[in-house]
Amino acid sequence: MFGILLAAGIILVIGILIMMFRLEVLVDIVKRKSGKPGHSNKINAFLFMAFGIVGVVWILWYSWAEFDRYNLPLASKHGAETDELFWITTAITGVVFIITNILLFYFSFKYQHQEGKRAKFYPHNNKLELIWTVLPAIALAVLISKGLIVWGDIMEKAPDDAEVIEVMGYQFAWDVRYPGKDNSFGDYDFRLIDGSNLFGLDLEDDNSYDDFSALEIHIPKGKTVLVNIRARDVLHSFYLPHFRVKMDAVPGMQTHFKFEATKTTAEMRAELNDPEFNYELACAEICGRGHFSMRKIVVVDELEDYEKWKAQQKAWLKLNPDYLSKVPAAKREAAIIKAGITKEELNASL
Amino acid sequence: MATAELKIASDTHHDEHDHEHHGNFWTNYVFSQDHKVIAKQFLITGIFWALIGGAMSVIFRLQLGFPNATVEWLKPLLGDWITADGKIDPEFYLALVTMHGTIMVFFVLTAGLSGTFSNYLIPLQIGARDMASGFMNMLSYWFFFVSSVIMFSSIFIETGPASGSWVIYPPLSALPQAMSGSGLGMTLWLASMALFIVSTLLGGINYITTVINMRTNGMSFSRLPLTIWAFFLTATIGLLSFPVLLSAALLLIFDRHFGTSFYLSEIYINGEALPNQGGSPILFQHLFWFLGHPEVYIVLLPALGITSEVISTNSRKPIFGYKAMIGSMIGISVLSFVVWAHHMFVTGMNPFLGSVFTLLTLVIAIPSAVKVFNYMTTLWGGNIKFTTGMLFSIGLVSFFISGGLTGLFVGNSAVDIQLHDTYFVVAHFHLVMGSATFFGLLAGVYHWFPKMFGRMMNEKLGYIHFWLSFAGVYLVFFPLHYIGIAGFPRRYYSFTNFNAFNDFTDLNMLVSIAAIITFGAQLIFVFNFFYSIFRGRLASLNPWGSNTLEWTTPRFPGHGNWPGEIPTVYRWPYDYSKPGAKEDFIMQNVPYSETPESNTPEENELIKLELSNDDLIIQAGEETPKKQNDQDNTQEHN
Known part of the structure; x- marks a missing residue:
């Protein structure tokens, strides 16, 4: 009995959704949009910004508040080193994660379509490209060198009295x-x-x-x-x-x-x-x-x-x-x- | 040489025209050699597989998110795979995980993506009448189809489909006594994959040949849209790496059926010592990942190419750093071959190799970072129209950042010791490879739907689809990082046996609910897709104001794509919002002589060359098929 009711309910909901969809399409045709982005463009731009802010705040809060739950207790010597490397990596990538994602969403918001405005013709800039090739390379050099040292220590041959x-x-x-x-x-x-x-x-x-x-x-x-x-x-x-x-x-x-x-x-x-x-x-x-x-x-x-x-x-x-x-x-x-x-x-x- | 091949190609066209005009249903829609039809076949098969693969993930997420709930109600669907106490059978759980991975990686993100868009866009964007070999192209799809049928049938056999995870490491996958899925299910898996690889190779050879030989007048490599660059490099990677997987699979078939010991040694199982000695399971892993890692880029690069195109078009700006984008894609392609062993840091491989592969792996982050920065700079100062394709492209960039950064953890061997085979890895690759690529695929569908079907998809439904998917994907995969840092291993049926993993039921439940919603959102897409094919708003010829050649074709491009002459290309594909220009885009087939108001001094120089275009081309050694095309067209009109 419950099953039948459930099925009927689902069919009803789907039916209503389809009706709403048809209605929306018909209204759309009557309004006959000229292909220019309108109201929904603003909404999407706003949603990106809101999503970015809410997301970053939520992640920071959770990472802080629940630290003891996801941070597994440590009981070995080399683990202190790998954990340290983990947290160094987290610090570097965390900063990059927040900055790049927020910029991505901010640019989407800031440069949303405006009638009569023209985008900036900006095909390339060698200096900029050089900078963002070199900067990650430096950060990576730090991570790699530290990583290789730690890895070498861990994988070294065990002492004879082990x-x-x-x-x-x-x-x-x-x-x-x-x-x-x-x-x-x-x-x-x-x-x-x-x-x-x-x-x-x-x-x-x-x-x-x-x-x-x-x-x-x-x-x-x-x-x-x-x-x-x-x-x-x-x-x-x-x-x-x-x-x-x-x-x-x-x-x-x-x-x-x-x-x-x-x-x-x-x-x-x-x-x-x-x-x-x-x-x-x-x-x-x-x-x-x-x-x-x-x-x-x-x-x-x-x-x-x-x-x-x-x-x-x-x-x-x-x-x-x-x-x-x-x-x-x-x-x-x-x-x-x-x-x-x-x-x-x-x-x-x- | 080029002329000869072109002649052959256009000869076949003539033959087909006859077929086409009087053609029947079978040659037009089923065994078609038209790249556009084949692309749609790949797309629809891909959508079918994506639904199956997605539904499987929902079922195993039910087990992970609600370990205490009974799923008796799935019994009509899953039968005996539901145990007597209403649970999913642990072995079937592993089969679901395995099939989900296989389906998504190979059937959806490789065949569904490359098969659709390489096929659809290469001839249309480079200005060719079809692929180099329409027949091979058709074979490529039908090999994929047979491969799909075999893989699909393996779901229904009594011992269940392959269940040793998508990486099918032997000995687990080699010994039917190790788990029931390693019996007939594994045999079918291997047969299906062997055919799949044949399909990929047939397609790849075609893509490469077409891009090299069949570009229209003026379409030099430095004027190719980034989509084509991406498809071209993808096909090259695939051609070099898939044969290695085929050999790995063949050796495994030998071990399974002919008593060889490539991967087997010193095994005692089910009360019996096996005769195999001297083999190495590690060998298989090397062979597998020699494909497996390039495979990541085989799925990702086309998505990045599509995104470049969509972001540039809808920002109304040239893609920032066109050459840097190509350079970084080439860099990624080359590096993708020398990083495979970062999947194997803790397999007992020589630790020195671990150091080498850490170094090479982290280097690959540099070209990836360049791409991200270039996408962001393309948005900067733009005049962004949020079409659904654009939304998915921005979503892709966000996933690529978030998932790519965690690659710096797992790519560093020392950190990977703890994170290897935990949920951290699951979070990492689902974001950077799975979701990013999936969003690229969706962006491509929304963007090129008007060209494919002559109608528009519903934008509002597209927005709903995007926002549910975007938030959904982050809610599914971001929490998995925490679960991974806490050390939870992958492919666990339940976590109740361990005190160390006896937490995070709340997060797991959240992830499962988000997964169900995300999957549900894809049904909106499916509805929108099929509804719009028949009832969508009619599309204009160039609905997004885009520059590339496919938008110069008629609303329903026929066989041969352009009714008249193939357009000649005079400029790169990214002249958006050029200062001085009347409109905010100038298509690739518009000569500089027609746009004196926006030309730079160097471009004014090129006008002279345009006037003697034919001479130029012949001088450059690229013999023109122009006259031939004219003939072709006259015949077509007759």
């Missing part, structure tokens, strides 16, 4: 791997991947025995973290909004991003006055149905807490003792010790 972790994206989640006590990652091979061995750990490599995974990504504050990023099915993108970190995860190729966290989770909770706050890892490259749900919590600890946390983690092999059968017989004893597998666990798995 904390290295590996993150892998797949449809539709992230997984993290730590090198364990020996500080080196075990080899992997995508052909070894199965339901439990998500990373495709190669158990013939000694380094893999103490590698561990975790439900949340923990990183230390104040120490460079190097993330080795990979994907095992389609493209994903490792995106940490609060740390200004983004790097694609590419199947068949490892990518890297190094950064240093400057605020622990606890500090950020205090700063935002939000005890529920968590840093989050998101996917920023379309990867399929669940693209919007690839969330993983990132926890930033003080360095000593981080070391403590690491010490508590159990090796992947310890949690999956079944896979001992894949370890070559000669290395099995060493693997059991390195992974910290207890007798009971061993017996349970057999």
Whole structure:
């Protein structure tokens, strides 16, 4: 019933509009305008000016009033530099944006058609053109040089003592791997991947025995973290909004991003006055149905807490003792010790 | 050489005249080789696609703006793509985003814009009877038509259309097991695009050849309207870059169907390790963006050309810095080939390349800035008539400024780390490329409608259309900057999973409402367009007081465009409000000898040359088809 009423209403409105349109056309024909711009020219000119003023005021007001909402809290060292460059760019472009748009609308308003007036024949002026070629060039030189320096710093090779972790994206989640006590990652091979061995750990490599995974990504504050990023099915993108970190995860190729966290989770909770706050890892490259749900919590600890946390983690092999059968017989004893597998666990798995 | 080709061209005309006069419906309106008919075919197909693409964006904006609302009422239209709880299926959401992008970029802003106006204006503005090859031109449209049919049919298949976004990055697009849209939908997408590229190349070759070879007497390159310069450069860019997309698509087809590994390596998906090794997904991105970035200028340049023409005409002023405008367009065209990797700063590409591409990318801002300043100076001191075309042109300049400036953020690799693939990018390119170009397209339709259909469009409806669209577009895309700065990623079905993105429901709702209104405003245009074709006020021969040659043709230019001789060109196209002149415009075919009151001393010198015009042309080596044309015309009149 409601549907029918709605449809009838819409038809009625459209009918009225068409009637008004016909009426307007007929009146127009009776008046028979001579093709000269009349009243509507003034209205359009005025609307441009009004639009410009209202628009600029609204934008300035919103940018000021809602700053805390759209300005994402920052928690990394290099992020301070990219944010600074962002705001420098905003300042330069903001001024140009307002001046050029307002001039555009003002000229439209000021130079609207006037009967008997003649436009100024002004085909070119080399000096003017030179000025507005050089001025943007200078502004751009500033932005480029600053940008290249910052980019160079961020993409520089990580220091040797950096904390290295590996993150892998797949449809539709992230997984993290730590090198364990020996500080080196075990080899992997995508052909070894199965339901439990998500990373495709190669158990013939000694380094893999103490590698561990975790439900949340923990990183230390104040120490460079190097993330080795990979994907095992389609493209994903490792995106940490609060740390200004983004790097694609590419199947068949490892990518890297190094950064240093400057605020622990606890500090950020205090700063935002939000005890529920968590840093989050998101996917920023379309990867399929669940693209919007690839969330993983990132926890930033003080360095000593981080070391403590690491010490508590159990090796992947310890949690999956079944896979001992894949370890070559000669290395099995060493693997059991390195992974910290207890007798009971061993017996349970057999 | 030129003569030979011209002869061939005019020979075909003779043949067609016979057809035309006794012609039937099929040869006149369907398989026509007349550039004006082909242009209208492109335009109407483009309008059809724009409505489909726009409607798709409204549907996914419903999901983004009203995430909690049910859209059960769309079930009759979308069927099983509406889930049991009345929501849009997440995968269908991605399909909508993908098809919206593909349709808008390729089918509306490339084919709908270049196809319409290059076809329509090149022969009319340079003074030619038709395109160099009418037959290829016809093929160009029909390849586009078949491509459209395939793309349209992919919307209705059970697994849905392609859904890996319009950039179709593999492996997502290569593996049917990765998402359902990567099955048959993707196959159809690739087939459709391959045909589309053929269509673009056929058209482009024609545009270039016609502009180089078929200009009328006196129409030197330095007297070409800026529209023609823009179409010419656009076609050149397209000819150089579209084949690369074709090769990228072919390799992808090989990976999908013939087991090659160009883009695939070390993949484990759906419980199975694939045999592919050694390929690189990054390779595809390089190939894609080698077209993809020039493509931005393929859509934008024609719009800028149209705007130059419309702004100059309606300001009643010469375009400011004609040569600088040409120079900046050439600069943009060349630079457009060396900036592609700025789409790939965070793909794992070598960081050094990131530095190089940042530098080159920001350099492109200089010619763009020159164009903006020149538009503004053209308005300055003018006597502006706000025709609807003029309104849309000013709107274009505003979008070009607003969207272009944000290019300085995303083009700078260090800043792009955070902004890449967020709504900031969405805001940026929708303003500078999407909306600006769309406004250029609309400006062109309003401006040349009287020539196309011999009638005027309704101005009042045009004003309403403009103001709703102008305010609407800003309300849709400006707020997205804030959402982008806040870090919201693109192509997210919903933001409820993340605490970091759990805000801005108010802005998103505003954007969605504005999008619906903007889309609704386009229906006013559609009504106005079709109504005016049949019932619009009759147009005078030169309703805007414009200088270019198309306004010297009869109200309904027949096949061959001019019933008599093709007019000769004596001056540049921008003699508006020339001091001393009787009227505020002097058309290109008016010789200096007829305007002694407004000539500069240098122009008085040219009068001597005009008197011996034929000699001059032959001396210049540009053999004149004049006599031949005369014959042509006598035959036509017979």
